[in-house]
Amino acid sequence: MPPKKSNIKMMRMKELTAAAGVPRGTIQFYIKEGLIPKPIKQSANSAFYTEEHLNDILLIKELQSKRFLPLSVIKEVMMGGGGKLSVNEISTLVELDGKVFSNIEEIPELKPLTAKQLSKQTGISLEDIKILExxxxxxxxxxxxxxxxxxxxIRFAECRVKAIQVGLTPGLGFHIGFAKIHKEFIRKLVDEESKVFLRLLTGKLEIEKIAEILEAVTPIINTMLGIMHKKEIENTIKWYVLNSKAEGELPDREKGE
DNA sequence: GCCGTAACAATCTGCCGGCC
DNA sequence: GGCCGGCAGATTGTTACGGC
Structure with missing residues (x-):
């Protein structure tokens, strides 16, 4: 008797192999490799599988047949940097690979440079190049x-040099490692954006259309981010100006506005 | 080396017959 | 009718092996 688990459909190994169309040994191999979760054990030789197992196996087969990805890469994809995306959403994400920003990469305005050439052309130090890498x-x-x-x-290197020119010099403590703050926040931002984007568009539009929208909207969002960044700096200054007038302990923005 | 496949022993399940 | 034991088949995890 399968364990009672709300409305989740429970399957025996035999049902799972029939539904997924792969032999038992393959499923065991996937479990061993951590590609799919372990089953719900009922006893030493009895286990139950859910639809999640079935969907995972179907996705693996799809990624292998359509994208020719090795299992090691499929595993990383399925981990999804937090595993919050659904099978269909992950599938959409993988399908987008190579379709987004492909036009920009095909006709670069600037010729690729070696580290030395990059340093000479933009003025960025070789040390900074290595740190950024x-x-x-x-x-x-x-x-x-x-x-x-x-x-x-190259564009990033130009910006780094411009930032130094306007006053954010290493001498004042503006080490290139400062960029890590932005990188980490942007990564979190993109993680969240991806979830919303995929949730709203997966299954509704063709992959090519999703790629087209993503490509078109990115510069728009970048402009919006720039505006929000500027406004937030203004807001922060205003907040400290306002709260510094009050007597007592130093203002702490982390505690709320 | 990756991606399975096959073989094996251990254990469980379901069926059947016997007994109370 | 209900319980118990025996048996065959099904299912399990592990491991060695094979094809590419």
Whole structure:
């Protein structure tokens, strides 16, 4: 008798193999490799599987047949950096690979540069280039023995140099590691954005259309972020000006406005 | 090395017959 | 009718092996 579990459909191994169309040994292999969760054990040789197991197996087979991904990569995809996305949403995300920003990559305005060329052209130090690469902000492409930095990395380097020119100098303590703050926040932002985006569009539009929207909306959102960033700086200044007038302990914005 | 597949022993399940 | 034991088949996890 399957364990009572609200409305979740429980299956025996035989049912699961029939539904998923893969042999038992394969399912055991996936469990062993951590690709799918362990079953709900009823006894030493009795276990129950849910629809989650079935969906995971179907997704694995789809990613293998359509995307030719190895199981190691599929595992990472299915972990989903927090595992909050549904099978369909993950599938959409994987389908988008190579379709978004492909036009920009095909016709770069700037020719890829080596680290030395990048340093010479923009003025950024070789040390900063290495730190940015270690942080995962710079993503050079290996071409033979050469490591080339693309348009995004060149633009970023130009911005770094401009920031120094306007006064955010290393001498004042503005180390390039400062960029890590932005990177971490942006990663969290994109994580959340992806969830909302995928939840609203998965199954409603073709992958090509989703990629088209994503590509078109990114510069718009970037502008909006720039505006919000500027406004937030103004708000922060105003808040401290206002709250510093009050006597007593120092104002703490973390405690709320 | 990756991705399964096959074989094995241990254990469970379901059926049947015997007994009370 | 209900309980118990025996048996065959089903199912399990583990491990060694094979194809590409």
């Amino acid at each position: 270690d942080m995962g902000i710079f993503t050079p492409i290996k071409k033979g023995t050469k490591k080339l930095y693309g348009e995004d990395d």
